[in-house]
Amino acid sequence: MDFNLLNQNKEEGKGNQGKKGPKDTKFGSSIASAVLIFMLITATYIVFSDTSKKVPEVPISVLAKSVSLGEVKKILVEGEKLTITYKDDTIKKAQKEASSSLSQTLTNYGVKADVLANTDIEVKNDTGFGFWLLNILPILIPILFIVFFFWYLSRQVKGAGMQAFTFGQSKARITDPNDKNNRVTFKDVAGCKEAKEELKEIVDFLKSPKKFLDIGAKIPKGVILTGAPGTGKTLLARAVAGEASVPFFHLSGSEFVEMFVGVGASRVRDLFKMAKKAAPAIIFVDEIDAIGRTRGGGFGGGNDEREQTLNQILVEMDGFEPNDKVIVMAATNRPDVLDPALIRPGRFDRKVILDLPDRNDREEILKIHSLKKPFAEDINLKLIAERTPGFSGADLYSLMNEGAILAARENRKKIFQFDLIRAIEKVMLGPERKSHLLSKKEKEITAYHEAGHAIVASVLPYADPVHKVSIIARGSAGGYTLKLPLEERKLQSKKEFIDDIAMSLGGYVAEKMIFGDITTGPSSDLQVATNLAKAMVTRWGMSDVIGPVALADRGGVTQFGEMREDQHSEDIAKKVDTEIHRIINDGIKSAEKVLSEHKKAFTAIAKKLIEVETLEQEEYEKILTAHGILLKKKEEPATLEIAK
Numbered sequence: 001m002d003f004n005l006l007n008q009n010k011e012e013g014k015g016n017q018g019k020k021g022p023k024d025t026k027f028g029s030s031i032a033s034a035v036l037i038f039m040l041i042t043a044t045y046i047v048f049s050d051t052s053k054k055v056p057e058v059p060i061s062v063l064a065k066s067v068s069l070g071e072v073k074k075i076l077v078e079g080e081k082l083t084i085t086y087k088d089d090t091i092k093k094a095q096k097e098a099s100s101s102l103s104q105t106l107t108n109y110g111v112k113a114d115v116l117a118n119t120d121i122e123v124k125n126d127t128g129f130g131f132w133l134l135n136i137l138p139i140l141i142p143i144l145f146i147v148f149f150f151w152y153l154s155r156q157v158k159g160a161g162m163q164a165f166t167f168g169q170s171k172a173r174i175t176d177p178n179d180k181n182n183r184v185t186f187k188d189v190a191g192c193k194e195a196k197e198e199l200k201e202i203v204d205f206l207k208s209p210k211k212f213l214d215i216g217a218k219i220p221k222g223v224i225l226t227g228a229p230g231t232g233k234t235l236l237a238r239a240v241a242g243e244a245s246v247p248f249f250h251l252s253g254s255e256f257v258e259m260f261v262g263v264g265a266s267r268v269r270d271l272f273k274m275a276k277k278a279a280p281a282i283i284f285v286d287e288i289d290a291i292g293r294t295r296g297g298g299f300g301g302g303n304d305e306r307e308q309t310l311n312q313i314l315v316e317m318d319g320f321e322p323n324d325k326v327i328v329m330a331a332t333n334r335p336d337v338l339d340p341a342l343i344r345p346g347r348f349d350r351k352v353i354l355d356l357p358d359r360n361d362r363e364e365i366l367k368i369h370s371l372k373k374p375f376a377e378d379i380n381l382k383l384i385a386e387r388t389p390g391f392s393g394a395d396l397y398s399l400m401n402e403g404a405i406l407a408a409r410e411n412r413k414k415i416f417q418f419d420l421i422r423a424i425e426k427v428m429l430g431p432e433r434k435s436h437l438l439s440k441k442e443k444e445i446t447a448y449h450e451a452g453h454a455i456v457a458s459v460l461p462y463a464d465p466v467h468k469v470s471i472i473a474r475g476s477a478g479g480y481t482l483k484l485p486l487e488e489r490k491l492q493s494k495k496e497f498i499d500d501i502a503m504s505l506g507g508y509v510a511e512k513m514i515f516g517d518i519t520t521g522p523s524s525d526l527q528v529a530t531n532l533a534k535a536m537v538t539r540w541g542m543s544d545v546i547g548p549v550a551l552a553d554r555g556g557v558t559q560f561g562e563m564r565e566d567q568h569s570e571d572i573a574k575k576v577d578t579e580i581h582r583i584i585n586d587g588i589k590s591a592e593k594v595l596s597e598h599k600k601a602f603t604a605i606a607k608k609l610i611e612v613e614t615l616e617q618e619e620y621e622k623i624l625t626a627h628g629i630l631l632k633k634k635e636e637p638a639t640l641e642i643a644k
Helices: 024-050 060-068 102-108 113-117 128-165 193-207 210-214 233-244 263-277 305-317 359-369 381-386 393-409 417-429 440-459 494-504 506-515 523-538 570-597 599-612 617-626
Strands: 002-004 072-078 081-086 091-095 120-123 173-175 222-227 248-252 281-286 326-332 350-354 466-470 480-483 614-616
Touching: 060 072, 060 081, 060 091, 060 102, 060 113, 102 113, 102 120, 193 210, 193 222, 193 233, 193 326, 193 350, 222 233, 233 248, 233 281, 233 326, 233 350, 248 263, 263 281, 263 305, 263 326, 359 381, 359 393, 381 417, 393 417, 417 480, 440 466, 440 480, 440 494, 440 506, 440 570, 440 599, 466 599, 466 617, 494 506, 494 523, 494 570, 506 523, 506 570, 523 570, 570 599, 599 614, 599 617, 614 617
Parallel strands: 002 480, 072 120, 222 326, 222 350, 248 281, 281 326
Antiparallel strands: 072 081, 081 091, 173 248, 466 480, 466 614
8 A cells, every 4th residue: 555645636525514412302301300309309208207106195084093193204295285204214195175284184183282293294385486387397398399399390491492592692602812822823823824914914904994994995804714624724714813803703604504494594693793793803604615505506495594594694794784894704625615606706805725835834833833842852843844745734733742642652751753753654544553463474465565566666757756665554554655755746747647556556466466366455556546547537638538628527516416527428438437447557567567677676675574564765775776776866857747
């Protein structure tokens, strides 16, 4: 498997709109919890109320007889209730008349005065509050609980109702210009020189709009940032807000659309209303293609929620009400699918394109990400920048972070150069799969496969030189051949593509030549070669049979919204298939010729890989030189053919 960072063609995926789960389950769970609490309290009340001892009650006549016999130790009088404690510590209860005292009642029943005087009688008068509380509490507790139960349910209903009323409010997050911890300026953004120059005018207008208005100039209402994922679109928008020191409203395009019709348009109105109150301000909508796609695709008819949201954005940006001092910024990596009305002058007037950083820009980005990292003396960021063509700003951040993680994992206090070298491969291919042990036969097949890639790349004049060959599994790759260009280039020629296809097929040819059989190893190589050959024929006009015609219509959309790339006749489609097969077969023949003519070097590299598993550039080039293969020099520029 080979990896050419410069020649890879990345297809950008479609933005997926997040779906929110139903909120009515919260209300149902609240009812269930309230019922459960009610049952627990009721059970507890019953248990505690039944645990009280059953005290026997005796008539007043029996009490009088017991007092006369001297069996009573103490009598506690609580209003009309009597608690009798006998000398054997038995406790009983009795009830006296309300209108007479206890002594009078006992005297009426024949108890003598001297006997009554020897009996301990204690009178306890109940206060009014305690009396009423004691009598009302058994009735009051259930009533209070029922009131609490209904209050709890009504509170949940009210919360659900309030959420329904707040659906139309904007969910934009606001960055305060005075928040120095989250403030980002142009100094924090490396590279993107042309993009920063374009955006400096926006900053000047927000800081001092008078000089523009005095000369009759109007600042663009909208700025759209386009570029590959990870090139720093969101970071650059935050830098504009930080430089201008104005409020920054930011949210994603998918946050406008909800399950209710009209919510997205209502949120757009609320967002612009908030921004006008805080003006001068910046509104930043990330991934605007989630709501800004071309209308009329056949989804949902005229009442499509996404289209209503887009229509409201169009009205707010260029309607009857002026939006002075409110600038709308948006970011997307799919500018080809945006509605034409959204990017016309008067709305998103200015388009700022962010390319992948070149070598100098990558070095500057690496310096920014290395500010708080302790480096060893052997660190060379220039070399790291040279070995990372095709890396975006996000990839470089991940590279520096992975290097620090590797150093920390080995309990070192500083980051060394080999940490960053290993981090490059980890970001590109994934972590080493050390547990993935190959059998002796599989190891041999992988070694010859990667040696086939390497020799073809080193011999063919327009292929990039090899920097590393390894049969250690990384990510989904059983082995890899890393090749990097001598010089960074924006354009590639037909000859370079043909050699790249032959190099991709080198592993396939090597397996067939050495073992007389083919494994599943070259599956990804065949896919890369086929896609590249198809692009040469249908997109870049590099076929003599088809001619300079672009047949692939990436923006074509049918009535039902399905992408349709092959919008040509069956005769042309047959010629395209024939040309793709011819280019692939020519690549196989070219790889077979190289491996046959340099079989000794090919075998030597494979055997060395079986022995050491990894060959770095210096050791690999020694083997090439020993077998008479000339090394590629930087002074030899590649021939560039441009169709006119």
